[in-house]
Amino acid sequence: xxxxxxxxxxxxxxxxxxxxxxxxxxxxxxxxxxxxxxxxxxxxxxxxxxxxxxxxxxxxxxxxxxxxxxxxxxxxxxxxxxxxxxxxxxxxxxxxxxxxxxxxxxxxxxxxxxxxxxxxxxxxxxxxxxxxxx
Numbered sequence: 001x002x003x004x005x006x007x008x009x010x011x012x013x014x015x016x017x018x019x020x021x022x023x024x025x026x027x028x029x030x031x032x033x034x035x036x037x038x039x040x041x042x043x044x045x046x047x048x049x050x051x052x053x054x055x056x057x058x059x060x061x062x063x064x065x066x067x068x069x070x071x072x073x074x075x076x077x078x079x080x081x082x083x084x085x086x087x088x089x090x091x092x093x094x095x096x097x098x099x100x101x102x103x104x105x106x107x108x109x110x111x112x113x114x115x116x117x118x119x120x121x122x123x124x125x126x127x128x129x130x131x132x133x134x
Contacts, residue, residue: 004042006129006132007042007045007046008035008038008039008042009038010125010128010129010132011038011039011041011042011045011121011125012034012035012037012038012039013038013128014038014121014124014125014128015027015034015037015038015041015121016034017124018117018120018121018124019034021120022091022093022113022116022117022120023089023091023092024088024089024090024091024108024113024116024117025086025087025088025117026086026087026088026089027085027086027087028085028087029085033085033086036083036085037079037083037085037086040075040079040083041072041075041076041079041121044074044075044078044079045071045072045075048071048074048075049071052070052071052074053068053071056070068122069118069119069121069122069123071122072118072119072121072122072125073114073115073118073119075118076088076114076117076118076121077114080114088113088114088117089113090107090108090109090110090113091108091113092105092106092107092108093105093106093107093108
C-alpha cells in the first residue's frame, strides 16, 4: 500500500510542478482534479509500462533508455482524451540562462507539447523518487 501511495504522491507533485512551469498543461478543478489525474497516471503507468517497454525495446536500447518516458506519454494521452479537466495546448517556453548556459525561446505546437510535458513529468517523477529515497 505504501509504494502505491508514494507513486500517487510523486505523480501528483510532478503534475502540479509541471502545470506551474508550462502554460501548455492546464488542469481545471483545483487540487482534487490534480490528485485524480495523479492517481490515474499512476494506475495507467503501472498497467501500460510492461506493454510499452516490450514494444519499444529496440528503440530504447538504441537511445540508452531515453525513450522510457513513452509510458507516461501514452498514459497522459489517454487521460487527456477521457478526462476533460486536463488540457494540453500549444505553448511558448520563454527560455532561461543559468551559469553561462543560455536556452532561447522555444515554441511548442502540434504533438510536441504533450511530448515535452510527458518527458518533463517522467524525469521529474524520477528526480522526486530519488530525492525521497524510493
